[in-house]
Amino acid sequence: xxxxxxxxxxxxxxxxxxxxxxxxxxxxxxxxxxxxxxxxxxxxxxxxxxxxxxxxxxxxxxxxxxxxxxxxxxxxxxxxxxxxxxxxxxxxxxxxxxxxxxxxxxxxxxxxxxxxxxxxxxxxxxxxxxxxxxxxxxxxxxxxxxxxx
Numbered sequence: 001x002x003x004x005x006x007x008x009x010x011x012x013x014x015x016x017x018x019x020x021x022x023x024x025x026x027x028x029x030x031x032x033x034x035x036x037x038x039x040x041x042x043x044x045x046x047x048x049x050x051x052x053x054x055x056x057x058x059x060x061x062x063x064x065x066x067x068x069x070x071x072x073x074x075x076x077x078x079x080x081x082x083x084x085x086x087x088x089x090x091x092x093x094x095x096x097x098x099x100x101x102x103x104x105x106x107x108x109x110x111x112x113x114x115x116x117x118x119x120x121x122x123x124x125x126x127x128x129x130x131x132x133x134x135x136x137x138x139x140x141x142x143x144x145x146x147x148x149x
Contacts, residue, residue, distance in 0.1 A: 009107045013133060014083065015100040019071035022129045023096070024103070026121075029085050029136040033099055036080040049143060050076060053093060055084065062093040063143055065134075068119065087137045090144050105131075 013024035014033075039051030039062055048067045052059045062082060067073045074097060082093040103126070110122035110133060121135040 010104040011107045012102050012104055015103050015131070016083070016096040017098040017100065018066050018069060018096050021071075022126065022131045024105070024131055024133045025083065025085065025094075025136065026133070027102060029087060031084040031086050031091065033081055033083055034093065036076060036078055036082060046143065050095065055091070055093075058091065060084070060091045060093055061143060062095060063139075065094045065096050068139070068143075085136050085140070087140050090140045092140055092144060105133075 012027035014027055014030050015022065015024045017023070034055070037053045039053055040059075041051045045051070045061075048064050050062045050064050053062050064073045064076075076095060080095060081099050082095045083099060084091060084093050105124065105126065110124045112120075112122045116123060116132075118138050119134050121133045123130055123132050125131075
């Protein structure tokens with residue numbers, strides 16, 4: 001960061017909270033933030049998959065990211081917002097506790113500590129907190145069927 005707190009190598013992230021911890025997702029992976037809609041539940045879905053939602057004619061899984069990260073899942077209702085993410089042709093909705101705002105970070109300030117997990121791109125100090133930046137491709141690969149399967 002420069003003296004004026006402007007990132008040298010800025011990249012946009014959407015910030016959110018889960019269980020009093022701070023997270024972010026790269027904006028280039030985020031399509032939109034949506035209000036909860038009715039979900040279709042399917043048998044044998046993992047407990048992290050709350051169901052499927054219709055997003056403009058395409059069925060997308062709604063994944064409770066809180067459960068994926070080992071946090072307790074909260075109530076989900078019409079006031080619940082979720083983050084629609086995409087990697088290549090795959091899309092999913094991610095339910096978190098609170099969606100905050102888009103922030104610009106210095107990518108060079110992000111570190112990847114050993115043991116940070118397969119869904120974490122890196123961790124950085126951000127506004128007096130540790131901010132964990134998630135990586136979407138392995139998350140979608142874990143919960144969505146792969147082509148050819």
